[in-house]
Amino acid sequence: MGYYTLKLNGRDAQFTFEELKKMKISEDTLVWKDGYTHWVFARDVPEFDSFISRIYQPPIPKTWLVQSIFVTLFCCLPFGIVAIINAAKVESLYLNKQFEMADRASLQAGKCVKLGFRVGILCMIVIVIAIVIFYTL
16 A cells, blocks of 8 residues: 655655655655545644654744734824734744744844834923023023
């Protein structure tokens, strides 16, 4: 009885269980054998647990979405908008297994949030000083 592995180029090839044990197949490889009603992932076939390559999935990076929204509303609109755009990318990149790009988007969102917060605080200090000077003259 043969197993079928869906190859990346779209072709199906038949392999025996022993042949599959020698191959490097990932947990996301689609597999079909007689008796299955549909293709399944290799991670869902109990016989494959001992030899499939498990894909390391790091924890999801911080999205900074809530902080981005607060910075946009209360501190500095331009930095907040850029932070929201990057924060919105983090989860979708992570779910598409683009871990490095998700980390980069998270770092960019964090930088924009922090910079926007600092610029907002600086502007508030300048405004308070200007008001104090205006009313004391």
